[in-house]
Amino acid sequence: MRRVILLALLAFGGCKAESASVPDGRTDMPRPVQVAEIHLAPASEARAFTGVVRARREADIAFRTGGRITARLVELGQAVAAGQPLAGLDEADLTLGVRAAEAELSAAEAQSRQAAADAARSKALLAAGHVAAAYDDQRVAAARSAAEKVAAARANLDLLRRRLDYAQLRAPTAGVVTALLAETGQVVAEGQPVLRIANPEERELVVQIPEAAVAGLAEAAAEARFWARPGERHAARLRELAPQAETALRTYTARFSLPGAPDWVALGMTGTVRTVAAAATVATLPLSALHDRGQGPMVWKVERDRIAAVPVEVVSLGAVTAVLRGALVEGDQVVALGPQVLDPTSRVRVAGLRASSTLR
Helix, strand or coil: CHHHHHHHHHHHHHHHHHHHHCCCHHHHCCEEEEEEECCEEEEEEEEEEEEEEEECCEEEEECCCCEEEEEECCCCCCEECCCCEEEEECCHHHHHHHHHHHHHHHHHHHHHHHHHHHHHHHHHHHHHCCCCHHHHHHHHHHHHHHHHHHHHHHHHHHHHHHHHHHCEEECCCCEEEEEECCCCCCEECCCCEEEEEECCCCEEEEEEECHHHCCCCCCCEEEEEECCEEEEEEEEEEEEECCCCCCCCCCEEEEEECCCCCCCCCCCCEEEEEEEEEEEEEEEEEHHHCEECCCCEEEEEEECCEEEEEEEEEEEECCCEEEEEECCCCCCEEECCCHHHCCCCCEEEEEEECCHHHCC
16 A cells, blocks of 8 residues: 555656646746837927127217317216217317417418419519529429428318317217216227117127037027016027137027017016927837836837837936937837836737826
């Protein structure tokens, strides 16, 4: 009896060992996975730059002659019309110069008349044979020299009269006084700025652009918002981009024109330019499809019953979805749930297809 039981146990152990040595067919069965389908769409990169409203045309105004300022007729922020007096210089020295030039002109005219009369007499004497031709040539040359001196004295008088007129500084164009650079009593040189006038008709938003944002800025759509009224949007257009970066900030100065800007947009206001530039196509996938095996972000692409790793670049992350860029093809399917439990040797089968926004 004992021998029968022992033989039965040995037979049972052999069967168990044999069954353990045979792999279970279920271990090689494909894993069911939920997938998401790739749909590509053009992406847009939005950027914001803060700047200040400036006038497109702004100029420093200076006297065209030197002297001591005796009057300043405008104040900061005052609107001025073309030709309006802005400031005046002491005219005493300039007036004396005009009087001296007038006297020089009178003397030159008298000398010219005398020289012309001598030349006329010399012609008569030459015709009568009483003087040599060389003597007549000298008198004619003296008359011409005296006439040229009259012309020079007249030109000098005109110049000094203009300088006297330059003692009154007038606005070259209509605008607004944006800076006062000199005060009454100050002695200024010719060409030294006294004040600054800006034309408020054409206003621009001046911003600083970092190096990384320069490329594609000209093609980007832009709009402006102002801190005074953040809820309003206004059209903006890039008019000018500096060809060279500033030495201190290493940024490029950009000027965005504001066509049709309302009257409340004043010079000096702070505003923000928002640009939207077209970028490469991207795909929106479930956040759970994103995986990293130590070599950067990737997704598992389903190819029949096998999977392949596709490296991706993360453009943005949301609460549920991720916007990705990479070697993704329209219509491809990627594993949407549990990518961390898979490896390149895993076999899979599609168990369901979900929209990107329904997966976590």
